[in-house]
Amino acid sequence: MRPLLxxxxxxxxxxxxxxxxxxxxxxxMSLTLEGPDFLSVLGPSGCGKSTLLRLVAGLExxxxxxxxxxxxxxxxxxxxxxxxxxxxGMVFQDFVLFPHMTVAENIAYGIRGLxxxxxxRVLELLDLVSLSHxxxxxxxxxxxxxxxxxxxxxxxxxxxxxxxxxxxxxxxDHQLRVQLRQEIHGILKQEGVPTILVTHDQSEAITFSDQxxxxxRGTLVQSGTPKEVxxxxxxxxxxxxxxxxxxxxxxxxxxxxxxxxxxxxxPPEVGEPTATLLVRPENLRLQAANSGGVRGVxxxxxxxxxxxxxxxxxxxxxxxxxxTPPQTACAPDDAVSVHLDHFLCxxxxxxxxxxxxxxxx
Amino acid sequence: xxxxxxxxxxxxxGLGLVFSVPVVAILVLAFSAQHGMWTHLxxxxxxxxxxxxxxxALGVGMGTFVIGVGAGWLVxxxxxxxxxxxxxALLLPMAFPGYVLAIVYVEVFxxxxxxxxxxxxxxxxxxxxxxxxxxxxxxGGAVFLLSLALYPYVYLLARxxxxxxxxxxxxxxxxxxxxxxxxxxxxxxPQARPAIIVGVSLALMETxxxxxxxxxxxVSTFTxxxxxxxxxxxxxxxxxxxxxxxxGGVALLFVLERWSxxxxxxxxxxxxxxxxxxxxxxxxxxxxxxLAGALPLLLGFVLPALFLLGxxxxxxxxxxxxxxxxxxxxxxxLAAVTAGLAVVLGVALAYxxxxxxxxxxxxxxxxxxxxxAIPGPVVALGLLIPLAQLDQRINPxxxxxxxxxxxxxxxxxxxxxxxxxxxxxxALAFGTTESGLTHITPSMDEASRALGKSTLRTLCSVHVPLxxxxxxxxxxxxxxxxxxxxxxTLMLRPFNFNTLATRAxxxxxxxxxxxxxxxxxxxVVVGLTPVLLLNRQLRQAHAVQETPSHRLMPVPGLPDxxxxxxxxxx
Numbered sequence: 001m002r003p004l005l006x007x008x009x010x011x012x013x014x015x016x017x018x019x020x021x022x023x024x025x026x027x028x029m030s031l032t033l034e035g036p037d038f039l040s041v042l043g044p045s046g047c048g049k050s051t052l053l054r055l056v057a058g059l060e061x062x063x064x065x066x067x068x069x070x071x072x073x074x075x076x077x078x079x080x081x082x083x084x085x086x087x088x089g090m091v092f093q094d095f096v097l098f099p100h101m102t103v104a105e106n107i108a109y110g111i112r113g114l115x116x117x118x119x120x121r122v123l124e125l126l127d128l129v130s131l132s133h134x135x136x137x138x139x140x141x142x143x144x145x146x147x148x149x150x151x152x153x154x155x156x157x158x159x160x161x162x163x164x165x166x167x168x169x170x171x172x173d174h175q176l177r178v179q180l181r182q183e184i185h186g187i188l189k190q191e192g193v194p195t196i197l198v199t200h201d202q203s204e205a206i207t208f209s210d211q212x213x214x215x216x217r218g219t220l221v222q223s224g225t226p227k228e229v230x231x232x233x234x235x236x237x238x239x240x241x242x243x244x245x246x247x248x249x250x251x252x253x254x255x256x257x258x259x260x261x262x263x264x265x266x267p268p269e270v271g272e273p274t275a276t277l278l279v280r281p282e283n284l285r286l287q288a289a290n291s292g293g294v295r296g297v298x299x300x301x302x303x304x305x306x307x308x309x310x311x312x313x314x315x316x317x318x319x320x321x322x323x324t325p326p327q328t329a330c331a332p333d334d335a336v337s338v339h340l341d342h343f344l345c346x347x348x349x350x351x352x353x354x355x356x357x358x359x360x361x
Numbered sequence: 362x363x364x365x366x367x368x369x370x371x372x373x374x375g376l377g378l379v380f381s382v383p384v385v386a387i388l389v390l391a392f393s394a395q396h397g398m399w400t401h402l403x404x405x406x407x408x409x410x411x412x413x414x415x416x417x418a419l420g421v422g423m424g425t426f427v428i429g430v431g432a433g434w435l436v437x438x439x440x441x442x443x444x445x446x447x448x449x450a451l452l453l454p455m456a457f458p459g460y461v462l463a464i465v466y467v468e469v470f471x472x473x474x475x476x477x478x479x480x481x482x483x484x485x486x487x488x489x490x491x492x493x494x495x496x497x498x499x500x501g502g503a504v505f506l507l508s509l510a511l512y513p514y515v516y517l518l519a520r521x522x523x524x525x526x527x528x529x530x531x532x533x534x535x536x537x538x539x540x541x542x543x544x545x546x547x548x549x550x551p552q553a554r555p556a557i558i559v560g561v562s563l564a565l566m567e568t569x570x571x572x573x574x575x576x577x578x579x580v581s582t583f584t585x586x587x588x589x590x591x592x593x594x595x596x597x598x599x600x601x602x603x604x605x606x607x608x609g610g611v612a613l614l615f616v617l618e619r620w621s622x623x624x625x626x627x628x629x630x631x632x633x634x635x636x637x638x639x640x641x642x643x644x645x646x647x648x649x650x651x652l653a654g655a656l657p658l659l660l661g662f663v664l665p666a667l668f669l670l671g672x673x674x675x676x677x678x679x680x681x682x683x684x685x686x687x688x689x690x691x692x693x694x695l696a697a698v699t700a701g702l703a704v705v706l707g708v709a710l711a712y713x714x715x716x717x718x719x720x721x722x723x724x725x726x727x728x729x730x731x732x733x734a735i736p737g738p739v740v741a742l743g744l745l746i747p748l749a750q751l752d753q754r755i756n757p758x759x760x761x762x763x764x765x766x767x768x769x770x771x772x773x774x775x776x777x778x779x780x781x782x783x784x785x786x787x788a789l790a791f792g793t794t795e796s797g798l799t800h801i802t803p804s805m806d807e808a809s810r811a812l813g814k815s816t817l818r819t820l821c822s823v824h825v826p827l828x829x830x831x832x833x834x835x836x837x838x839x840x841x842x843x844x845x846x847x848x849x850t851l852m853l854r855p856f857n858f859n860t861l862a863t864r865a866x867x868x869x870x871x872x873x874x875x876x877x878x879x880x881x882x883x884x885v886v887v888g889l890t891p892v893l894l895l896n897r898q899l900r901q902a903h904a905v906q907e908t909p910s911h912r913l914m915p916v917p918g919l920p921d922x923x924x925x926x927x928x929x930x931x
Contacts, residue, residue: 027525061536084535084540090533096533098530100552109534109537110538110539138627158537174820
């Protein structure tokens, strides 16, 4: 459609802090975004992720720290570039379309230049979000999903250097959300605009982004690709917030880790401080009873279509959750044996200790 | 079951018919006039009335717009010392009826009044020829005073529109490259337009209906014209024609207001502003902002109230207190009886509306809710003429039956006063009840009926207890409006019968401004209650702002807060 933005974005947040009253919304946050990336900021509600986005947008002044872009300071060090001069696009949670303007007028609002150019750009965007037939409607006459696409088109219209999205899908129902997410992802890729998405929905963050930032209580917990964050959560909190996880207490004795899933061998420098073993459900294998491994009894089976989730009570009394292929025959009260394929070690403070290696006993 | 429903239909339809009598009477009277009356009116008084009324409407429209939108914008979008107090205090001028404000300002600014005396002393002027001073008794003065008394309508609605979503829209606009000042004109003001139009048209309806202010300031408008044509030249059909023309203007505003209310619903989406963006003004700028925001409050409430208080205390020894007690008890009696009746009838109408699906019945009920917009002199004229005729029929019949007649059984007693009040203010009770009823799910009715209760028993045992709050508010609103009512009372009261309002007006007309102060003060104190109530409601609404279905209405003085729901039932 149009040439990719060749200028690298190079957005940098440096030790940002922001306080509302006596609530510290953002604490010492740093992050960088280079090139046409998708960055999602994930965290529970109230963790300060929206505030972070607003600091980047220039809708809030940071108490300390700085926002820089390609070497220029946008906020911080006594400088502040107002939002209207930053050339960032924003898609709000509740769309915030101008109620007194038609769809086309909404989209045209931010475009500068000759009237004919503006019209051309509006048509281009209406086409991009497949809403050409609604151009003369008022916002209250179109559906929520359509409003969302208008909001996106409006933010893309002035060719912003960066798109900021604040929980853009949370006001839509589930099915629409999934569909629209894919659509908008496609549109943004096509336009080649770097994007920061703020969300509390982990599946949204995982599927949407190239880079992911996990936040909790105003601070950065972990950043990396979605794969890294999922596979090597830096803390037990991160592991449970992104994806499902079994946490099993273990103790170090005679050079090995002992727990309810049996005995595993790890290097002593990892094993000694380990307090908890973290196992994703898909890393537990269920096999017929007496095929080795740890014995257990099936408590509950939840069929999910492409997979099934099985709750197994281990000999020790602890209950773990395993994901198996849907064809695995298994019913409550069946005796099974549980095999451990992969795990991570965490210390007493919940911090990640080991690098993932397939260490199996 | 169908029998019971139709009984409610008859009742509501009957009430609707009864309360459309004044308008019908005006129509009949206006068109039964001798030929040539229109041309006579048109060639004599009409141009003056028309010019004054239009100037007044234009001026008050602009005045309430500027003050209301300005104050709403300051309070909604800026942070400055005293903002939270100012936010509700700006509603206080609602407690001052226009005519009370006029009484105060005429006294303060007249030649012998404190302001001019002070100026003369300061500058050594001796006579009125030495200096120029603005005349309060002019169209300009009326515009100024009515704008002060009526801007709260615009302020309230504009402020709501701004706080609800202006900051989100402004942010969106800034993200699209607009500086904030430009965003105000392009986004914030247009999005609030329907709300502002509703407010301005309500203020204008009050302006057209105003009698006391313009009469005291000697500005001839349609309302004073009706009064003079009727009482001065004893020309009822001429008065009816003026009334009809006035009703035309009111109807225009009414349609505009309804239409904007519908637009407003589209504009007011449930956008929860998570980050209310108030531009903070500190230091000297903060204090200047406070001063600007407080100006309408000072001029429209604080200073006049202080003057009234001062005059009352000054003349306390000489005040005819027994007369005050008499007048106050008259006012209280009328207000209490009317309020009670209005609530009973309002409940009946609202419940009938809920039960009946017939189009005609619903239209008749809507006629009742128009009553609030009909100016007092028009109601007075439209009631007195038919009731006087009825009395002429009743009198011989009474003499025949009982051997003694009463000459003015209906038209010369408190009956006609209460009927006039009900015609005007039943709409308040009805609107408040109706908006309360919409919160009660129809399944509630069905549950009660399924348990074997009749419609009347259902009303008494289910709806009335649930509506207790709304009914109390309705009672209070009608009560206060009756206390403040001037023109209809003035024209319809029995001989030598006075209320607080008519006595205050009478004193003022006789230029006895000092004794009028106590009467005025009493009216203002009573008028304060709905303002405080409204404020409390707004606060509660603020606390539950997350629930988008929550309605701020009923707002005192805003007729029929409920949106017109016909469309969904048709």
